[in-house]
Amino acid sequence: MKRIAFILGTIALALAGCAMTEQAATPLPVYAAGSLREALTAIAADHEARSGQKVALTFGASGLLRQRIEQGEGALVFASADTEHPQRLAARGGWAPPQVFARNSLCALTAAHISATPDTLLATLLRPDVRLGTSTPKADPSGDYAWALFRKAEAVRPGGYALLETKALKLTGGADSPKPPAGRGTYAWVMDEGQADVFLTYCTNAVASQREVPRLKIVQVPPELQVGAAYGLTQRSDAPRAARDFVAYLLSEPGQAVLQRYGFGRP
Missing domain, CATH: 3.40.190.10 (Periplasmic binding protein-like II)
Known part of the structure; x- marks a missing residue:
């Protein structure tokens, strides 16, 4: 047995x-x-x-x-x-x-010709000649965080929310958003193709994009506009x-x- x-x-x-x-x-x-x-x-x-x-x-x-x-x-x-x-x-x-x-936070990824600092970032975003790129709200939280930043901008600059919401180009994150070529990062590709002058994205994305396209610049979002991202x-x-x-x-x-x-x- x-x-x-x-x-x-x-x-x-x-x-x-x-x-x-x-x-x-x-x-x-x-x-x-x-x-x-x-x-x-x-x-x-x-x-x-x-x-x-x-x-x-x-x-x-x-x-x-x-x-x-x-x-x-x-x-x-x-x-x-x-x-x-x-x-x-x-x-x-x-x-x-x-x-x-x-956790993550938002940064501004800018083209080489944009001169901005944390102190001048909001004024830069509001300029009529600056094309502002974001991801797509509801589909991609990055877009939702950008809209939360717009709402904070309203407290700093009355009327800022409406201006930013109107001019924001929803370039990524949507079901029909164009996809980058194989091997290209989404945000580096968007900026490299000249689709926006400034793109609001996660700081981690901004760093990766700058590694891929070194001429891009990263501007920290000032505390009064910053939106924390909890994963x-x-x-x-x-x-x-x-x-x-x-x-x-x-x-x-x-x-x-x-x-x-x-x-x-x-x-």
């Missing part, structure tokens, strides 16, 4: 090992905000190296990704550039309440252990260190 029990136990362990190997070989579908592309790609590579679990990353505007998930696409983890979109998934049921895992993370309520392990690694000190290396703030 002991020998039979030993054999059965050995078989069970072998089957469990096969199941774990099969699970690791199946890529974990993770949907994430486009601004996380560099950082999350590095984190996924680190996670795979330490755990053996492959990760399939899908990047895009957070609002559009949420819609795709609601329409039945099989993401198991969703990392959004805000907390509203993952909260909407949680409210529908089947997703865990979101938790903030990173929300959620997973399916019935997600397998692989998803829970990836979320735990993203929240761990090594995962947070990678996010900081790419310019994100701690939660």
Whole structure:
């Protein structure tokens, strides 16, 4: 009887090992905000190296990704550039309440011919000859944060909100927004093509864009206009252990260190 029990136990362990190997070989579908592309790609590579679990990353505007998930696409983890979109998934049921895992802020990415400082940024944005680019509100949180900046501008310069809202060019983040060529960053490409003179985007995006197109300049948004971006993370309520392990690694000190290396703030 002991020998039979030993054999059965050995078989069970072998089957469990096969199941774990099969699970690791199946890529974990993770949907994430486009601004996380560099950082999350590095984190996924680190996670795979330490755990053996492959990760399939899908990047895009957070609002559009949420819609795709609601329409039945099989993401198991969703990392959004805000907390509203993952909260909407949680409210529908089947997703865990979101938790903030990173922070970002807005910067102005400007063409070489634009001379602006934090003190003169608002006056520059309001100039009729300056083309102002933003992402698309509702579809992409970056656009929503830009509109929040416009509302703050109203308190500094009465009438500023209406002027900024009217002139803002929604160049990225929408369902029909033109996509950059393969290998090009969205914001670097938009600015390199001369589609805007100033683009309001995340500071992490601005830094990446300047690396790609060095002649671009970055202007910090002054405190009275600054809008903080809180990034929300959620997973399916019935997600397998692989998803829970990836979320735990993203929240761990090594995962947070990678996010900081790419310019994100701690939660």
